[in-house]
Amino acid sequence: MTAVTDTTRNGVDTGKMFATLDLIKEQPELAEFQFRATNRWIAGAHNRSTIQGFYAAGGEDTSRTGAFELDAGEPAILLGTDTGPNPAEYLLHALAACLTTSIVYVAAARKVKLTSVESTLTGDMDVRGALGVDEKPRNGFERIDASFRVTGNAPEEQLREVVERARKRSAVYDMVTNGVPVAMEVTTH
Amino acid sequence: MTAVTDTTRNGVDTGKMFATLDLIKEQPELAEFQFRATNRWIAGAHNRSTIQGFYAAGGEDTSRTGAFELDAGEPAILLGTDTGPNPAEYLLHALAACLTTSIVYVAAARKVKLTSVESTLTGDMDVRGALGVDEKPRNGFERIDASFRVTGNAPEEQLREVVERARKRSAVYDMVTNGVPVAMEVTTH
Numbered sequence A, B: 001m002t003a004v005t006d007t008t009r010n011g012v013d014t015g016k017m018f019a020t021l022d023l024i025k026e027q028p029e030l031a032e033f034q035f036r037a038t039n040r041w042i043a044g045a046h047n048r049s050t051i052q053g054f055y056a057a058g059g060e061d062t063s064r065t066g067a068f069e070l071d072a073g074e075p076a077i078l079l080g081t082d083t084g085p086n087p088a089e090y091l092l093h094a095l096a097a098c099l100t101t102s103i104v105y106v107a108a109a110r111k112v113k114l115t116s117v118e119s120t121l122t123g124d125m126d127v128r129g130a131l132g133v134d135e136k137p138r139n140g141f142e143r144i145d146a147s148f149r150v151t152g153n154a155p156e157e158q159l160r161e162v163v164e165r166a167r168k169r170s171a172v173y174d175m176v177t178n179g180v181p182v183a184m185e186v187t188t189h
Helices: A014-026 A087-110 A156-169 A172-180 B014-026 B085-111 B156-167 B172-180
Strands: A033-045 A046-051 A052-058 A059-061 A068-072 A114-126 A141-152 A182-187 B032-043 B047-053 B054-056 B059-063 B068-074 B113-124 B143-152 B182-187
Touching: A014 A087, A033 B085, A046 B085, A046 B156, A068 A087, A068 B085, A087 A114, A087 A156, A087 A172, A087 B032, A087 B047, A087 B085, A087 B113, A087 B172, A141 A156, A156 B182, A172 B085, A172 B172, A172 B182, A182 B172, B014 B085, B054 B172, B068 B085, B085 B113, B085 B143, B085 B156, B085 B172, B156 B182
Parallel strands: A141 B182, A182 B143
Antiparallel strands: A033 A046, A033 A052, A033 B113, A046 A068, A052 A059, A114 A141, A114 B032, B032 B047, B032 B054, B047 B068, B054 B059, B113 B143
């Protein structure tokens, strides 16, 4: 017997979502993923990352038919020519995108239909740190403020619970707030 | 008297760079910057950030004539339709881009002409954390490995010093390794 039901909510196939969760509970080794970016300097503040392959669920995932290309740059005041957002802005985007997707997925799992998710993130930086002018200010943002507006067919309290659960599960929120060990290897020929 | 010299190295105007550093040393209040991203959910794992304005050097910077738009997504195995790199991949790109630009700027300041900067970054993630299947694995990457190849007209030792100085000054490296406080505000109407 096959039960045919429309399990898609917020654009997320919740049937497939719960099947994936069940599978990973049964076979935790399938949960090992590796994501990658390859970057190449072009000129000045202009460099480009290529993103395509990744490892997932026990093998190399080859489902992406093409590569994503991301151009980074700096505005004139930071000696660039605006060839793309700057790296710190990309970090804000990564955080906004991860929190948003987490909100959408958690809502889908909880049968909450969302009508909108909008956010503005700001990061305050004393650039004396990154420019090496003063040892006191840190290089990165001193703080990030994220302002979210989330609407949907649920009472305010439930919408807030969705956001809170999403925050607790977001991969990039975890990394940006808690940090990640980075190992760097360099060759010069 | 005007000394006309070509101060551009690695695509970076070092004359302007040193003038900027001198100005910020004299007027540290000019070092307060704020970067921003505004994000909007589209459907499922698809959301888009818009990046344009920022605050810099005592006022709103309006030099960018257009906005950058960045689309995020997830691959099929994470319930998306590949509308863009995923948020964790964007974080790898932010880190690669920041380290690369830092290397290029430090090299320019030290009169090192670079011929290439290439890097591959990988992030290992046990997705049981982000999927909420298991409390033990963290949500984000357990570790990031960054492999850089840097070539230029300087001995290996000097190239390695450039990379080391760049690592110590990179805004995104600081944020990704040490974390940043994030304040989140939510409205639901």
